[in-house]
Amino acid sequence: MKSDIDRLMAARDLAAIIVAGDEHVNPYRHYLTNGADVTGGLVIKKHGADPVMIVNGMEIEEAAKSGLTVYSQTDLGWHELVKEAEGSRTKAQVAFWGRCLEKLEVKSGKIGVYGVGDLNVFIELMRLMNPVYQQYEFVGEVGTTLFDEAYSTKDADELERLQSVAVRTGQVLQAAWDYIAGCRADGETVVKADGTALTIGDVKRFVRRELLDHDLEDRGMIFAQGRDAGYPHSRGEKDVALRLGQSIVFDLFPQEIGGGYYHDVTRTWCIGYASEAVRKTYETVIEAFDISVEVFGVGKPTHLMQEAVLDHFESKGHPTGRSQPTAQEGYVHTLGHGIGLNVHERPSISHVLREDTFQVGTVVTIEPGLYYPEQGFGVRVEDTMFVNDSGELISLTDFRKDLILPLNT
Amino acid sequence: MKSDIDRLMAARDLAAIIVAGDEHVNPYRHYLTNGADVTGGLVIKKHGADPVMIVNGMEIEEAAKSGLTVYSQTDLGWHELVKEAEGSRTKAQVAFWGRCLEKLEVKSGKIGVYGVGDLNVFIELMRLMNPVYQQYEFVGEVGTTLFDEAYSTKDADELERLQSVAVRTGQVLQAAWDYIAGCRADGETVVKADGTALTIGDVKRFVRRELLDHDLEDRGMIFAQGRDAGYPHSRGEKDVALRLGQSIVFDLFPQEIGGGYYHDVTRTWCIGYASEAVRKTYETVIEAFDISVEVFGVGKPTHLMQEAVLDHFESKGHPTGRSQPTAQEGYVHTLGHGIGLNVHERPSISHVLREDTFQVGTVVTIEPGLYYPEQGFGVRVEDTMFVNDSGELISLTDFRKDLILPLNT
Numbered sequence: 056m057k058s059d060i061d062r063l064m065a066a067r068d069l070a071a072i073i074v075a076g077d078e079h080v081n082p083y084r085h086y087l088t089n090g091a092d093v094t095g096g097l098v099i100k101k102h103g104a105d106p107v108m109i110v111n112g113m114e115i116e117e118a119a120k121s122g123l124t125v126y127s128q129t130d131l132g133w134h135e136l137v138k139e140a141e142g143s144r145t146k147a148q149v150a151f152w153g154r155c156l157e158k159l160e161v162k163s164g165k166i167g168v169y170g171v172g173d174l175n176v177f178i179e180l181m182r183l184m185n186p187v188y189q190q191y192e193f194v195g196e197v198g199t200t201l202f203d204e205a206y207s208t209k210d211a212d213e214l215e216r217l218q219s220v221a222v223r224t225g226q227v228l229q230a231a232w233d234y235i236a237g238c239r240a241d242g243e244t245v246v247k248a249d250g251t252a253l254t255i256g257d258v259k260r261f262v263r264r265e266l267l268d269h270d271l272e273d274r275g276m277i278f279a280q281g282r283d284a285g286y287p288h289s290r291g292e293k294d295v296a297l298r299l300g301q302s303i304v305f306d307l308f309p310q311e312i313g314g315g316y317y318h319d320v321t322r323t324w325c326i327g328y329a330s331e332a333v334r335k336t337y338e339t340v341i342e343a344f345d346i347s348v349e350v351f352g353v354g355k356p357t358h359l360m361q362e363a364v365l366d367h368f369e370s371k372g373h374p375t376g377r378s379q380p381t382a383q384e385g386y387v388h389t390l391g392h393g394i395g396l397n398v399h400e401r402p403s404i405s406h407v408l409r410e411d412t413f414q415v416g417t418v419v420t421i422e423p424g425l426y427y428p429e430q431g432f433g434v435r436v437e438d439t440m441f442v443n444d445s446g447e448l449i450s451l452t453d454f455r456k457d458l459i460l461p462l463n464t
Numbered sequence: 465m466k467s468d469i470d471r472l473m474a475a476r477d478l479a480a481i482i483v484a485g486d487e488h489v490n491p492y493r494h495y496l497t498n499g500a501d502v503t504g505g506l507v508i509k510k511h512g513a514d515p516v517m518i519v520n521g522m523e524i525e526e527a528a529k530s531g532l533t534v535y536s537q538t539d540l541g542w543h544e545l546v547k548e549a550e551g552s553r554t555k556a557q558v559a560f561w562g563r564c565l566e567k568l569e570v571k572s573g574k575i576g577v578y579g580v581g582d583l584n585v586f587i588e589l590m591r592l593m594n595p596v597y598q599q600y601e602f603v604g605e606v607g608t609t610l611f612d613e614a615y616s617t618k619d620a621d622e623l624e625r626l627q628s629v630a631v632r633t634g635q636v637l638q639a640a641w642d643y644i645a646g647c648r649a650d651g652e653t654v655v656k657a658d659g660t661a662l663t664i665g666d667v668k669r670f671v672r673r674e675l676l677d678h679d680l681e682d683r684g685m686i687f688a689q690g691r692d693a694g695y696p697h698s699r700g701e702k703d704v705a706l707r708l709g710q711s712i713v714f715d716l717f718p719q720e721i722g723g724g725y726y727h728d729v730t731r732t733w734c735i736g737y738a739s740e741a742v743r744k745t746y747e748t749v750i751e752a753f754d755i756s757v758e759v760f761g762v763g764k765p766t767h768l769m770q771e772a773v774l775d776h777f778e779s780k781g782h783p784t785g786r787s788q789p790t791a792q793e794g795y796v797h798t799l800g801h802g803i804g805l806n807v808h809e810r811p812s813i814s815h816v817l818r819e820d821t822f823q824v825g826t827v828v829t830i831e832p833g834l835y836y837p838e839q840g841f842g843v844r845v846e847d848t849m850f851v852n853d854s855g856e857l858i859s860l861t862d863f864r865k866d867l868i869l870p871l872n873t
Contacts, residue, residue: 075583076583078807078808079488079489079580080488080489092684092699094697111697112790112792112796113695113696113697113796113797114697115695116692116695116697116698117697117698117699129789129790134789134790137816142816142818144607144817145606145607167584168583168584168587169582169583169584170582170583170584171488171580171581171582171583172580172583173578173579173580174484174485174577174578174579174580174581174583174586174604175576175577175578175579175604175605175606175609175611176604176605176606176609177583177586177587177604178577178586178587178590178602178603178604179603179604179605179606180604180606181587181590181604182604183606193587194587194588195583195584195585195586195587195588195589195590195591196584196585196588197554197584197585197588197589197592198553198554200584200585202584260676260677263676263721264673264676264677267669267672267673267676268669268673272681275501275722283525286522286524286525287522288503288520288522288523288525288526289525289526290501290526312672313684380538380543381521381538381543383521387521387522388522398487399487407546407551408553409551
């Protein structure tokens, strides 16, 4: 969690970290600045000190909402540096980073550079930066990064926000269920009151509006039916009409408006009725879900959970990413992932990435699924869960796991 | 435009470009893949050839919608590389890039790396990558990049999408106007039918819903009143009630759902009436807008437009970023910016960045403004405009520039 950052910096021998990036959604910046809604500048945290924001003069007011110390680029001499560099903003930028570090009394050492931004810009800036500074070494990080480690447990403030997003997401699921249930069947097609087909586009539009009414934003929901549901990441075609008896994989992962915390939930619904094949597969997936939760324990490696699910699916004759790594059907993904300001964070619940363990404050998705596109269906069930202070794995997701969605009339 | 990329690659001596990045909104990827909605992988364009996508097996179906050749990571031996690297995904990734380039018969040369992603990851990957490959040099780019140049003119397909977003944005502005006009005054406060105050939060929520109904997404609109309107980038406080006679800066820059083209428009509204100071300032800003359009010409440097506006504001006694570079009031920003898949692209219309010129196919915002937070107001007026085949600067924005928004009752 956030209070671990100084320890994580020390472990990497970092004198400071710089979070850079422009107007892209930047979870690193959100994390360090308590969600201040700025579109550029730098956030610098010296080891042992609070982060400081350096922003364009126009963003002073927004930056101040972070509660952090804020300097304007002008205060730190940006305009003089541009002049000295004879108008070269690139040269000025290289000089400006040193100026900022001096201001924060970071005298020397390794400086970790993080953030979300234009890769080409920062790859080139780093190439220019390192030869200029004898006293600093600017470094990136791949693998399990400082932020991955910090993100991997949540503090009480974060959990409160995650809980709130979870509750609101459950309300949106209920509204979507009611919206579909309020339609009727014309043959095998679901139709609206005016007799026209209810399409995936209609449902997505309804859900996006409901999300907004709950101060949440869609980040690309999946609502995929039949064969499309058999491809885990197919998002669903908007002109497709909903049909009775088809498996619908509905994966909703909204975020607080403006780039905050996520929730992630998947339900598989069959409107009216389900085929025997889908029903049986659904039961197997629910069993996998329950088995995975049973093998959970604080301090235990996360891969044990994935392996229990692999064992279960394989024992029922399904191909998996372990038994047939290149398979496009059966169980073809990992069991889950951490979630917070990013929809995918550490820990991973994978049999390949084996380094992660569960800790108090871990927030993860659990999402077993089975996919048979050639047979025209897919099934996935997912909750977002957290490890509470007593070391129990508790679901944050507040919505029932029914397969059949009956129409009211 | 897109058809310039081979020429722009040759000018940089690039044998290939690689667009990387994970689940962040990635305009580079959108541009090269015709908007394919994938969350990772690589897009590689060899000089003289069409781009090719390399994605996770789960994203094959979405990637195929690009119309490009698609390989799965599995096809290219990802799993074997992870094994060879004894489970180190970082090592495997370093090897994988070479594997992909070989597959596309890129034998040697400079490889430009672009995209939006985690800076730390790619800074470190580049440090690891370059020593491994004798035959390739992976390079970033800052300043006026290949994509900046390509983006700076739009082709007919892009213009059509930009026009569609413009029309829909105008409809949303009209709906917002009607929503506010349908309220009434209680003293100086604007109130809804139920007698409670109409807040900025109410308006933003209404606008976000309207945007969705037009297949657009809000990317952080500004709706700032009074003193807040005097800070160009203050977004507006949601609990603040709308009041008569206050200047409201409403800056709306929605994007096609899922990360496509933007529109950018600002209007300044005073509900019911405006003070003499705001009215006079508004007239000066409209004059600046008209003057800037008059000095426009194809082939002309963009900075001439900014300078004409600076001259005008300074002649009326307003401080500017030229006369007082550190000023926090008066005219404190540039006149405009290119817009497309990014809300801010080249060209810049700035007196500092002086390299850009107008060309047929340029799409830019024109947005003069004057800010007086201490006097409790700010004014900005902005259209998105394009240079047509006849070399005329035409507004895409379809909404009138009225200052006074009268209540219906």
